[in-house]
Amino acid sequence: MSFLSSMDISASALTAQRMRMDVISENIANADTTRTANGGPYRRRVVEMAEQPMTFSAALKQATGNGVTGGGVVVSRIVEDMSDFEYEYNPSHPDADENGYVAKPNVDIAEEIIDMMSATRSYEANVTALNATKSMAMKALEIGR
C-alpha cells in the first residue's frame, strides 16, 4: 500500500483543474484578439483530460489483487476549437477585409464563465478529498496514544 498516493491523485487533479483555469483565462483575455502569430483571429482553446496511465508497479499490484486503481488525471492535450469565427462589420478596423468585415475570435464569454465555475467546483471537490486523506493520515498517527 503506497501510503500517501491518494494525495498524489488529488494533487494531479488540482494541477489539471488549474491548467484548465489557465486556458479559460487565456480565452477570456483573448476574446477580442484579431491578430495572432499564425495569422487570423484567436482560436478558443479547450483542455482535454485523460485518466493518468497506470505505472508498472500499480498495474502489477492490481493484477495480484492488492487494490490500487488509477493514478489520477492528466491534461492530455490542449486542442483548438475549430468552430467558425464571427464576422462583425467594422470598416475602420485595421484587420477588416475588403468588404469591411472583421473576423472575431470564436470565444463565447458566457460559455467560458460557466466552464470556469465548473473548474472551480471540481477544484474544491478535490481539495476536500485531499483534506480527508490528510486528516485520516493524521488520525492514523494517533493509534496507540
Added chain:
Amino acid sequence: MINKLFSNVDVLKAGLDASWLKNQVIANNIANVDTPNFKSSSVSFEAAFKRALQGDDFTAKKTREGHIDFEGADMRATVTTDMNTTYRMDGNNVNIDAESAELAKNQIFYNTLVQQLSSEFRKLNMAINGGK
C-alpha cells in the same frame, strides 16, 4: 491464548487497510470527474468486515483446491468498476454528490476504527499493568 490476544487488532487493521484503499479509489473518482469516458470504481468490504468483527466464521466448505470462497470471506477488499452506466453525455459516470458523501462516510469510519484500535491497546495495557 497469546495469539488470540491480538486477533481483534488484526481485524481492525484489515479494516483500516480497506478503508484507506476506499479513500484512494474515491479520490481517483473525484479527480476524474471531468475525464471523458472515465468509469468510476468502488470498494466493498463492509459486509465481510462486519462478519469478521462479530467472529462469525461462516465459510464455504471447500472439498477441492479450485473451489471459490464466499464473497469477501477472506476479508479482502474488492475493487469493482462500474462499466455499464453513463451519467453524462461524455460517457463519464462519476456522481460527484455520491462520491463526496462516500468520502465523508469513509473518513468517519476510518476515525472510528482508529479509536477502537487505540482502546484495544489501552485495554491490553491495563491488563499488563494489572489494572493500575
